[in-house]
Amino acid sequence: MGETLTIRLTVNGEACDRSVEPRLLLSDFLRHELHLTGTHVGCEHGVCGACTVLLNGESVRSCLMFAVQADGAEITTIEGLATPSDGSGIPHPDDADLHPVQAAFREAHGLQCGFCTPGILMTLVPFLEANPDPEEEQIREVLSGHLCRCTGYQNIVKAVRLAAERMRT
């Protein structure tokens, strides 16, 4: 066990102070220290995108960052995407509390095993904010940073279109 550094950051709206080893990956920090296991690790090499989270509003691959690099930052993980209205921390099954991207994926069946899903959603949130009416090309391009082995991507593309539509209106 080597030296540790103290970091202070906000995760899903909550402030948190932790001392961590300098080489601890942000993905491991989120998963094993904060028990936010919705952020998945599929390749440990920046290829699959499953570990994507928002860092100050931008999507980053948490397997390519050290936790100490997130010092002072605001992080949103998949667990922070829905806003349960009743404060229970658990979104209501009627979709009302889901982020529009989550709701669109649920409706358009943009997932199968679900392992790639959190990372894809965390990429799409800022993407759709910046591109409210994306072309199919653009959608496929942004998705091509993520691997999904189950769906063949077709329903994911559909879900993105549906989400964009919902977010515009």
Add this chain to the structure above:
Amino acid sequence: MKRVEGLSKLTGRELYVDDLPVDGFLWGATVRSPAARGRIRGIRFDDSVDWSEFTVVDHRDIPGTNAIFLIEEDQPVLAHGRVRHLHEPVLLLAHPRREELRRAVEAVHVDVDAEPPVLDFRLTPDRERIQYGDDNVLKRLRIEKGEVERALAQAPHVIEGVYETGAQEHVYLETQGMLAWEEDGVITIAGSMQCPYYIVEAFEHALGRTPDRIRIIQAATGGGFGGKEEFPSGIALHAALLALKAGRPVKLIYDRSEDLAVTTKRHPSRVRHRTGVDGDGKLLGQDIEVVLDGGAYVTLSPVVLSRSIIHAAGPYACDHVRIDGRAMFTNSPPFGAFRGFGAPQSLFACERHMDRIAAELGIDPVEIRKINLIRDGDSTATGQVIADGADRVQVLDRALDLADYYERRTAHAGFNAAEPTRRRGIGLATFFHGAGFTGSGELFLDSEVHVAGLPDGRIEVRTANVEMGQGTLTVFTSLVCDRLGVPAEAVTIAPADTSLVPNSGPTVASRTVMVVGGLLEKASDDLRTRTGLPADADGRAIREAIREWHRSHPGEPLIGKAKYEQPEHIHWDDETYRGDAYGAYAWGAYVADVEVDLRTFAVSVRDFVAVQEVGRVLHETLARGQIQGGVVQALGWALLEECKWRDGAMENAQLTNYVIPTAGDVPPIRVEFLESPYPHGARGAKGIGELPFDGVAPAVANAVAGATGTDPASVPLTPETVMDLILRQRPPAGSLT
């Protein structure tokens, strides 16, 4: 109906094995063989590590038989004395900290006196390389119908071809992983798996325990595709041995490069065809040899070979057929179950060969298929008479129609004549896939399901079949809702936990909906009967009757049950390999439209049409999702995914150099279903999960052939392969141009 577990997957609350909360656990790791073959001379532990901090397990810690129980018992849980493939597990370590563990794995040295390995399944091994029987053949199977030699001798044309397919890694996005702990004398596993009861059996043998002291729980599983059929038994045993020795929970999770390097892959194949045809292209005799690379242990290769040869002659009627199959021993990590289970390999050869025959005879690839496709009343290679009411020519016509096949073919000819650097082509494949276990397999599985009525009037479905993305929970829920007339909220699915659910068989072979779903319908009926209600009772009455039953039988369980019974029409002879190989077949016709760039030799798929007859579609969106996902995974096998080998194992073991399709690589996939209900499947359904894998590679290769005037004989068609084909191009005699 929305996906039952969709909400938890979309909000990050779904718990895969590495997400399970557990206190005071150790991380596990595996020390592996550094050589493809040899005798273990010794194992050295570096002094730089304080080994007293570690739990160390080797073969001496195995209380039962040192074998992973499957068809044979030849694969050790941990190598003892000798190793038979690179990366074979030799020793296990556990430690509270992952970093230390990684260093410790490097500090163990397995010294091996190397012996000459077999690294190419296509070559006849010399004496010093024989390691299985007297010829390294793991399994030999033969199908014989009519008199093939006579038919070939009399045929006006005999056309030959040799076709090869490469290995493929599943790349389920969640790697293999298991968590093990002992609780009240019961060894318990939670992990990523398709077949909880396979692990129970493996534990009975290797741990020498009775099933009541074994509990296997499926955690949420991030994709399987066959990769989590047999392989998990070994890693679960490893985790359990460490947990038993350490007296603490142990988590054994492979990282991606370990997963790619050591786990099972699709069997590489070589298939030879010698086919007699008349001038119209009518098949007169098919002589086929299928050779698969089995790897270093028997594992599932005999049954993969079986499915491979049963599908090798294609969905065609031919009176004289001989198919010889061999699975070969090599010093590679064992090849294993993967979506399609041997059928994609032999169907690639068959469908590529049909186009070659058409080209040599100067007839249309559509026509040669139409002449030969099985009509009701015709029989398959095993002599199974097909009379399912499905119209296979109609499936093909629908695909051609949807793809604008003839228009595009004409347009491509014009395009290719005008374009200096690009070539377009359109290709097709017709194929079939038998659902469920082969032959008497389902009988042998003896599956049982329960549908329980709970005291509060809810209904609980209890099976060992797992959700791994394909939609099991959703389809099971909807089947029971429909059968009993109750709303979805009234139905829950019990976790696939062997302490709670009966053995309804493995989640493989496209059997879950067709076979297990059918049993759920019967068990639902049984539940209703037990409450004393007639078949026409509505859902409200059934739920009230369940509550009432519990009031009068306090503390007793109310369980509707069903066990598999073989439909009367199925007759199969394992000795002669004749008869009804499968209860039902799904039929497909796929069309691929490709463009080949003559500067980069890259193939891009412009459009893909997938038409299939699947009995009955139970959930349109989920069914489409299965087809689309299968097509894309198969596009990877056809064009991109290439395992590079070193000493028999995968060398390019990272997702940076083993490339799978992204959203940017794949075309829109247009899916259409035709329905001709199968009376013994759930609501008429036949299997669907594997079917899409079979038709993709040949359709794509046939399209590449059409585009470039070459005669591809292998996949993957990487740019290097396509370049070779084009540069040494000699147009085959009489080819269509």
